[in-house]
Amino acid sequence: MTTTKIQPVHRSYGTARGWRIFIYVFGPLLIALFWSAPFWMLSGDWNALRIGFTVGMGLFGLFFVYCLYETAKGRHIITDTAFVYAGTLYRQELPLEAIKGFRTDQQYTHILPTSKAYPKIKVGYTSEGYKEIQQWLAEHYPNLDEQEQQQEEEAILLDDTFGRTTEERETNLTQTRRVASALNTLGWLTGAWLLFLPRFYEAAFTAGLTLPAVAALAILWHRGTIRPDEQKNSAYPNVSVALLMPALGLLLRELLDLELLHYDALWPLAGGAAALFGLLLLLGSRPFLQQPKLRASVLGQVALYALLYGYAATVAVNCVFDEGPAKHHTATVLRKHSSSGKTTTYYLNVTPWGPRRQAEDVAVSEEYYQQVQPGARVRIYEMPGRLGVPWFTVAE
Template sequence: MKTIATEETQALTQEFKMARGWFIFTCIAAPLLISLFLFMLVMPFVPALNDGMGDGAAYFFVPLSLVMIAVMVLGWLDAIKGRFLISEDSVKSIGVFSVKTLLLEDIKGFRVSEHYIFIEPQSSNQKKIKISLYLGRSQDILNWLQLHFPDLDLLHAEQEEQQILQNEELGWTLEQREEKLQKARKTAKILNWAGGLVAAWTLFWPQPYAFAILVCLALPVIVVCVLKLFSGLIRLDERKDSAYPSVLWAVLGPCLSLAIRALLDFNIFSFDNLWVLMGLVVVTFLVPLLLGSKEFSFTTAKGLAMFAGIFMTIAAYGYGAVVTVNCVFDTSAPEFYEAEVTGKRISTGKTTTYYLELTPWGPQTEADDVSVSKELYELVDSGDEVSVYFMKGYLGVPWFMVTE
C-alpha cells in the first residue's frame, strides 16, 4: 500500500526546472566566465601578463575574480539542482544549499516582481519562497497561484484605494473623491510622459540647447508643486502594490539627464563653490517634500532605501542645475590660454568619453586630462596646440572650454 501511495503522490507532484534554453546558455556561459575570471585571478602574479599593471593590481583583480567565480559556480549549480515542486498539500523550493517547504494551508498569497515570484507564508516565523521566472513553464506556476491564492500586491492596492475613497479630506462625497483620484492619475501620467520626453530631448538632441536646459530645470520644480497641490494623493515612489499614482519618472528622467549633460558638456575648474550651491538646491527641494509628507518612513529599511534613492536623484539634479546654469548663462569675458596636447585616451563604459592630456596653462599649474568632444579628439594629435578659454561662471563656479 505504501508503494501505491508514493506513486500516486509522485504523479500528483508537478516539477519545474530551469527552462531548457536558459539551462543550455548557463552551462555554456558559466564555464567560459569561470575560465575568464581564473585568468584574471592569476594575471597579476604572472610577469608576462601584468606588464604595466602596477603593484596594486592584485588588490583589485583577486577579490573581484574570487567573487565572480563564486557567483558563476553557484549559478551553474543552481541551474543543475534548482527546482520548484507543487504537490497536493505543499510547495517546495530546492536550491543549492537549502530546501524550503510551505504547506498550502500556511500560504498567505503571492507577489510578482520583474524576475521572481514570491510565495509568502501566513506566519512571520516561516520563510517566503522565491521562484525565478527563468524556470520552464513559470506561467503555469503563476496560473496555479492565481487560481488558489490572492495576489497580495493587487489586494493591497485595492484596500488602499478604498481607504483613499473613504478619506473625507479629499471631498465631501464619494463622487468627488473618485473624481479627484482620477484627476491625480491623469496628471501623474501626463507628467511622467513629459519627464520621459524631456529627458530624451535633453540627452540625445538638446537643441536649442539653452531652452532644453530650462525645460529640464523647470519640470522637477513643477512636479514638487503638483505634489503639494494634491496633498499627498500623488506620490514619488512607484509601487506595484499601491493605489497612489506616482510621478517617479517625471523626476528621475530630467534629474539624471541634466546631471549627465553637465558631466559631458562642461569642464569645471574648481568645485569649491559648486558643492555649496548644490547643497542649497538639495535642501530647497527636500524641505517641501518632507514637510507634512506621509510618504517617507525612516523606521524601516525599505523607507530608508526609498529616501536614499530620492536624495541621490535630487543631488543629481542639484549638480546638473548648478553646472548648467553656471555655464550656459555665463556672460563673463573669457581669458585665453594655449596648451600643448601631450597624450590622448578614450574611456568606454555606458558612455564613451574622450580625453586630451594638456600641458599646464594659466591657473592650471599641472598637466591634466581634460574631457573633449569626439570631433576635437579626432582633429588633434600629440604635439598639437589647443586653445583654452577660462571663465568665471554665472554662479561664481570657474570653468573652461578647450577648442582647436
C-alpha cells in the same frame, strides 16, 4: 482566509530547457577555466597572493559544480497537500492550506506563508513551466501585490480630504494620476534630450531646470495625493521620474561638456539650492512623512533628488547662462586619449594655460577629438560664471 478548493495534483518543474542547455554547455567550460587558472601562473613560491588566487578560483569552480547539480536535480513540486522545493542542499515544503498568497517581481514569484512557522518559497523565471505555476497560483491564491494596492486605493476613496463624495474622490484621483503620468513622460523625454540630443542647448537646459521644479510644485498642490518616491504596490501616483531624469540628464551633460576651475565657491550655492528644493518636496510630502512605514522611503528619495538637482541646477545656471566676458588662452596638445564606460569621454592633454600651472586633460567632443592631433594649438575660453564660479571650455 478561504481559498478555492484545490484538486489533487502532482506536478514537477525543473529548470527551463533553454537554461539547462546553457548551463550544461558553459558550466563545464567555466569549471575547467577556474580550476586550471592557478596553473597558468608562472612557477614560483606559493606566496599569499598565489594561495589566495588558487583558493578563489577553486571556490568559483565549486560554485559552478553546484549550479550544474542544481540544474539537474532542483525541482518545484505541486502535490495535493503541499508546494515543495527540492534542491541540492535543502528542501522546503509549504502546506497548501498555509499559503497566504504570492508576490512577483522581475525575476521571481515569491510564495508567502500564513505564519513564520512555514518557509517562504520562491520560483525563478528560469524555472520550467514558470507561467503555468503563476497561473496555478493566481487561480487559487490572492496576488498580494494587487491586494495591497487595492486596499490602499480603497482607503484613499474613503478619505474625505480628497473630495466630498466617492465619485468626486475617484475623479480627483484619476486626474492626479494623469498629471503625474504626463510629468513622468516629460521627465523621460527631457532626460533623453539632454543626454542624447543636446540641440538647442539653452532650451534643453531650461527644460531640465524647470521640470523638477514643476513636479515639486505639483506635489505641493496635490498635497497627500502625489508621492515624490516610487514604491511598489502603492495606489498613489508619483513623479519620481520627473524629479530624477531631468536632474540626471543635466548632471551627465555637464560632466561631458562643462569644466569648473574651482569648486570652493560652488558648494555653498549648490547646498543652498539643494536645501530649498528638498524643503519644497518635504512640504508637499508631509502627509506621507506622518506614516511611519513610508517615512524612510520618502526621506531617502527626497534627499537624493535634492542633492542631485541642487548640484546640477547650480552648475547649469552658472555655466550655460553665463554672459560674462571670456578670457582667451591658447595651449598645445601633448597627447589625447578616451575613457570608455556606458559613454565614451574624449580628452586632450594640453600644456599649462591661464590659471592652470601644469599639463592637464580637457574634455572635448568626439568630432573635435578626431580632428586635433598632438602638437596642434587649441583655444580655451575662461569664463567668470553667472554665479561667480569660474569655468572654461575648449573652442571647437
